[in-house]
Amino acid sequence: MSVIDEVLKANEVYSRTHELRRLTPRPERHLAVLTCMDTRLSILTLGLKAADAHIIRNAGGIVTDDALRSLLVSHYLLDTTEFMVINHTDCGLTHATEEDLRSRIQNRTGTAAVAPAFFYAFQNIDENVRHQIQKLRTHPWIPKEVIVRGFVYDVTSGRLREIMGS
Ligand SMILES: [Zn+2]
Secondary structure, eight states: OOHHHHHHHHHHHHHTTOGGGGOOSSOTTOEEEEEEOOTTOOGGGGTOOTTTEEEEEETTOOOOHHHHHHHHHHHHHHOOOEEEEEEETTOGGGSSOHHHHHHHHHHHHSOOOSOSSOOOOOSOHHHHHHHHHHHHHTOTTSOTTSEEEEEEEOTTTOOEEEOTTO
């Protein structure tokens, strides 16, 4: 049995009570969080419940075209007014360079590929957060009234540290 089969079984059990049925699609606390897919990050680390916020995740917590698309939908269609970007210590994307990642995969597969164009590997985490925030703050479709703040999550201490001047 694959893990997906186990998940299907668990869903069968969940659907008997379907506790989240009454949630609305609009985040109750009008918050959108963009963060890494890392297992050590969760709504639990942020004191959030399922209904509170949109959680948008990708490798690194990067403002890619697609993350931006989700944030715009979140704001314009579903009324979020605060964006929180979180990168974290010990992120997989800090352990290799762009070239390393590309050649590692090419060596395994024996073939090159044009997409993805970037893995968004990075070395300096504070700088990376600043860069993501800058991409959001300078975007013409993100109104100035939307609060945009950037953070580093320390996977050892469990604490968030705000990146000022971001
Ligand atoms: Zn990560």
